[in-house]
Amino acid sequence: MTRDVYPPSEDSFLLRDAALDEARPDDRALEVGTGSGVVAEALADETRRVVATDVNLAAVRAARDRGVPAVRTDLVAALDASFDLVVFNPPYLPSSDETPDDGIARAVGGGETGREVAERFLDEVPRVLAPEGRVLLVASSLSGIEEFEENEGFDAERVASDRYFFEELVVLRLTQ
């Protein structure tokens, strides 16, 4: 894996384990922002089909190296399909720029509030979500968790959480 790709980390494993608990054998699954592909690769064994996206070409290549079909696109823009399960560990640290050029900066920087990429994702994901579809989204206390729970488009439930030093990470299960 190149240094330009977000390495599997605590948040990756928190999402991976929550995704494995949530996955059903008939699910058509999508991982947005796949990075190394570690989450999507695990989902491939537990679902009917998995597809991944990332805006970073090096990440798309890393996921493909794990056997995950991956597309380079912004969030879900290039997809024209319906998914039962969509998972996303978004960039969630407050940053001065939502779209810096550097791959790692783009993996962690979520704009001024830290929630900008994830909020845009929540606006766009309904287009590719099946009627009974479920979304798993990682959120951090460093940029706000309640704000996602109060999103009017979704019902939210905390399905996993962990504490790392001064940060709480949660996985939210969102349904429409």
Ligand SMILES: C[S@@+](CC[C@H](N)C(=O)[O-])C[C@H]1O[C@@H](n2cnc3c(N)ncnc32)[C@H](O)[C@@H]1O
């Ligand atoms: C925190 S990393 C998570 C990577 C991987 N899913 C994991 O859990 O280890 C966020 C990922 O989202 C990708 N990303 C950032 N903005 C994106 C966007 N607008 N569309 C698609 N992917 C994006 C980054 O390139 C990065 O790979």
